[in-house]
Amino acid sequence: MVKAIVALITLCACSAFAQSAARISLDLGSLTVWLGEDKAIVKQQTEAAGMTFVPNGKSGSDQVSVISGDRVYTLAFEGGKLVYADRNWPHDSSSSLPTVIDALGSLADHGAASCRIEHSPISSPDTKTNRIFITCGHRGVLLTYGSVVSDGKTYNLNDVYETIGTLR
Numbered sequence: 647m648v649k650a651i652v653a654l655i656t657l658c659a660c661s662a663f664a665q666s667a668a669r670i671s672l673d674l675g676s677l678t679v680w681l682g683e684d685k686a687i688v689k690q691q692t693e694a695a696g697m698t699f700v701p702n703g704k705s706g707s708d709q710v711s712v713i714s715g716d717r718v719y720t721l722a723f724e725g726g727k728l729v730y731a732d733r734n735w736p737h738d739s740s741s742s743l744p745t746v747i748d749a750l751g752s753l754a755d756h757g758a759a760s761c762r763i764e765h766s767p768i769s770s771p772d773t774k775t776n777r778i779f780i781t782c783g784h785r786g787v788l789l790t791y792g793s794v795v796s797d798g799k800t801y802n803l804n805d806v807y808e809t810i811g812t813l814r
Contacts, residue, residue: 683727688721697714719733729813744791762781764778764780774792776790776791787808788806
């Protein structure tokens, strides 16, 4: 009987450890979010951390922005559970980032296989953007450079984002 109880406790402890070790998280400043986390809990923790939780204005959208000072993080939920989060890596503008993106784009175009690498340029009258998505399981990196014209102004993009989950 004692052996059975010890075995049951050990099994429960191992299961609990395995579940927590498999959780995919992302640090957003002083806040950590987890894939599968409940939207209400994320909102509560966001506000407790002194950040602003702003729903995307689009009807039917379950995307939100989390704002902390000049940093903006994107979160997406499905069925009330977190399915995507990103954070940008601040950096100084540099002419080397386009070179890195071009090199990664070439790898993707030639079938690199360790992680999934997708080269996804956008070309339209108002947008000329080169994007590289590097996806390794539930984690990824998005690299972008280019320009977008909005309200007659041109905005240059030169960004690096760390992501978890999938934005649909």
